[in-house]
Amino acid sequence: MINTHQGMIRYEGTLDPWMLSFWSTLYQINPEYFPNGPDVMIPRDEVIDQPKYRILYHTQEKVEPKLLAESDIIQKARGMSPGKLSKEKSEPDCFLKMTRNEVLTKAGSTKDVRHFEFQFVSSTMEYEVGDVVELLPSQNPSAIDAFIERCDLDPESFITVCPRETENMGSRGEVTTQFPIKLKTFVELTMDVTSASPRRYFFEVMSLYATAEHEKERLQYFASSEGRDDLYNYNQKERRSVLEVLEDFPSVKIPFEWLVQLVPALKPRAFSISSSPLAHPAQVHLTVSIVSWITPYKRTRKGLCSSWLASLTPEQEINIPVWFHKGSLPAPPQSLPLILVGPGTGCAPFRGFIAERAIQAQSSPIAPVMFFFGCRNKDTDFLYSDFWESHTREGGMLSEEKGGGFYTAFSRDQPKKVYVQHKIREMSKKVWDFLCDGAAVYVAGSSTKMPSDVMSALEDVVSEETGGSKEVASRWLKALEKAGRYNVEAWS
Ligand SMILES: Cc1cc2nc3c(=O)[nH]c(=O)nc-3n(C[C@H](O)[C@H](O)[C@H](O)COP(=O)(O)OP(=O)(O)OC[C@H]3O[C@@H](n4cnc5c(N)ncnc54)[C@H](O)[C@@H]3O)c2cc1C
Ligand SMILES: NC(=O)c1ccc[n+]([C@@H]2O[C@H](COP(=O)([O-])OP(=O)(O)OC[C@H]3O[C@@H](n4cnc5c(N)ncnc54)[C@H](OP(=O)(O)O)[C@@H]3O)[C@@H](O)[C@H]2O)c1
Numbered sequence: 001m002i003n004t005h006q007g008m009i010r011y012e013g014t015l016d017p018w019m020l021s022f023w024s025t026l027y028q029i030n031p032e033y034f035p036n037g038p039d040v041m042i043p044r045d046e047v048i049d050q051p052k053y054r055i056l057y058h059t060q061e062k063v064e065p066k067l068l069a070e071s072d073i074i075q076k077a078r079g080m081s082p083g084k085l086s087k088e089k090s091e092p093d094c095f096l097k098m099t100r101n102e103v104l105t106k107a108g109s110t111k112d113v114r115h116f117e118f119q120f121v122s123s124t125m126e127y128e129v130g131d132v133v134e135l136l137p138s139q140n141p142s143a144i145d146a147f148i149e150r151c152d153l154d155p156e157s158f159i160t161v162c163p164r165e166t167e168n169m170g171s172r173g174e175v176t177t178q179f180p181i182k183l184k185t186f187v188e189l190t191m192d193v194t195s196a197s198p199r200r201y202f203f204e205v206m207s208l209y210a211t212a213e214h215e216k217e218r219l220q221y222f223a224s225s226e227g228r229d230d231l232y233n234y235n236q237k238e239r240r241s242v243l244e245v246l247e248d249f250p251s252v253k254i255p256f257e258w259l260v261q262l263v264p265a266l267k268p269r270a271f272s273i274s275s276s277p278l279a280h281p282a283q284v285h286l287t288v289s290i291v292s293w294i295t296p297y298k299r300t301r302k303g304l305c306s307s308w309l310a311s312l313t314p315e316q317e318i319n320i321p322v323w324f325h326k327g328s329l330p331a332p333p334q335s336l337p338l339i340l341v342g343p344g345t346g347c348a349p350f351r352g353f354i355a356e357r358a359i360q361a362q363s364s365p366i367a368p369v370m371f372f373f374g375c376r377n378k379d380t381d382f383l384y385s386d387f388w389e390s391h392t393r394e395g396g397m398l399s400e401e402k403g404g405g406f407y408t409a410f411s412r413d414q415p416k417k418v419y420v421q422h423k424i425r426e427m428s429k430k431v432w433d434f435l436c437d438g439a440a441v442y443v444a445g446s447s448t449k450m451p452s453d454v455m456s457a458l459e460d461v462v463s464e465e466t467g468g469s470k471e472v473a474s475r476w477l478k479a480l481e482k483a484g485r486y487n488v489e490a491w492s
Contacts, residue, residue, distance in 0.1 A: 083265020130329035276356035343374030346445020368403030421457035
């Protein structure tokens with residue numbers, strides 16, 4: 001393993017030429033493998049000849065005076081975007097409006113976790129517990145203005161974006177399929193100029209347009225294999241945004257065509273829905289950890305979507321474009337016993353599960369639920385503590401008398417860390433009884449080591465309770481997974 005900086009440079013120096021020949025060979029064998037061009041390669045001069053997209057500017061008078069609905073504008077903009085994923089549906093399913101923004105963590109916590117409630121704007125979408133909603137975040141308007149000004153763009157101009165080779169031109173040269181939209185709207189809805197870091201190719205293209213010699217040299221160095229580590233430290237490690245990079249190299253005047261191609265795409269963010277359509281009709285609840293961290297150069301960086309959501313208030317009446325999806329957690333039938341494991345924000349989908357079962361229990365029998373929750377400190381990070389505790393009392397969903405249970409692991413309340421997997425091992429007999437009764441396991445939360453540690457704890461349970469080896473237990477759990485009774489939703 002190479003762990004010195006010197007080692008890294010040597011490693012990069014060897015890797016880059018190898019990668020260059022590898023990608024070149026692949027590209028020569030079949031250029032179709034590279035629908036967006038070979039920009040995964042270390043670009044060569046002939047690759048950087050012209051951008052792959054063309055911007056057509058339309059005079060305002062020629063733009064049809066059509067009043068587009070908000071969802072049409074999003075569809076048009078995202079449909080034209082080079083960053084559009086092939087599976088992405090450009091048009092949002094609907095819009096949500098925030099009705100509640102509540103901090104769940106208490107003063108003194110090292111985290112800021114929020115409970116958000118939303119209502120549907122005009123059309124309502126049906127969803128099930130365990131589903132995921134994707135939100136398109138908004139970027140800081142003044143940063144968008146700064147980007148447009150920095151790039152000498154006319155925010156009011158109407159544009160269409162089309163791939164160079166398949167320009168959708170009619171016989172008289174008119175654009176036939178795309179509807180022009182305002183440049184500023186296109187930037188706001190499709191280009192992440194304020195948060196994501198650009199890729200190395202961006203620096204290479206910038207170097208072509210730098211007029212100050214020292215900037216050109218610096219950009220060429222960043223784009224070279226020798227400069228790769230320094231670029232990583234300057235760019236990715238500092239989470240430098242496109243706007244910040246452009247501001248650091250003021251002589252660069254980069255054409256909009258290139259920006260459209262190279263600025264990272266603005267991505268919707270996924271969240272596990274924490275409400276139940278039965279318990280919270282026409283509402284969507286989310287449980288969101290507000291992301292922020294300090295970079296090596298002591299800059300505070302904030303997650304784009306989570307910090308934007310945290311900044312919203314219900315009074316603002318902002319329509320948030322959303323897409324609903326099935327995630328990895330299928331809605332369980334009420335007759336299915338459940339073993340739920342959801343540390344931190346991983347409790348989100350299970351709040352929906354429990355709330356839903358509590359309603360179902362009013363009219364028909366429901367199967368028992370064991371829930372393992374974990375957080376840093378009981379006093380400050382115990383998300384929805386009242387909700388879980390109310391369901392552990394007097395015949396509640398998680399009560400012993402209903403055959404269920406609620407188990408907490410407060411990792412930092414004692415010198416040695418206690419995690420959900422420790423609690424699973426402590427409850428070995430009951431967990432095994434549940435599994436023998438046909439229970440399904442659901443795991444949600446941080447994608448670090450948690451899901452594999454939980455799996456390992458369950459292997460211990462199966463092997464201890466059956467007297468079999470860990471290998472046999474592992475195969476048994478794999479079969480459970482195959483049968484759709486072991487479901488994991490994990491995120492970073
Ligand atoms: C299916 C699914 C369900 C999800 N459900 C939930 C949920 O219920 N609740 C929830 O809170 N989140 C959930 N997420 C995560 C969510 O989608 C976002 O990734 C998260 O909110 C951060 O988005 P953001 O825009 O705020 O941050 P971004 O602007 O996307 O920034 C996040 C990125 O910043 C970097 N970063 C973050 N912390 C650090 C650090 N300490 N050091 C260095 N770099 C760092 C990482 O590169 C990270 O990927 C889910 C994700 C998926 C895929
Ligand atoms: N970038 C990172 O490295 C990183 C790491 C974690 C979280 N995050 C951010 O935080 C969000 C998730 O936060 P969250 O509130 O859901 O979770 P969280 O607060 O980070 O974790 C919840 C609980 O899980 C514990 N935990 C840590 N490792 C575990 C493991 N291997 N097995 C079982 N439990 C474990 C934590 O303990 P301890 O914290 O005491 O160990 C804590 O008690 C993510 O969206 C991400 O943005 C980032």
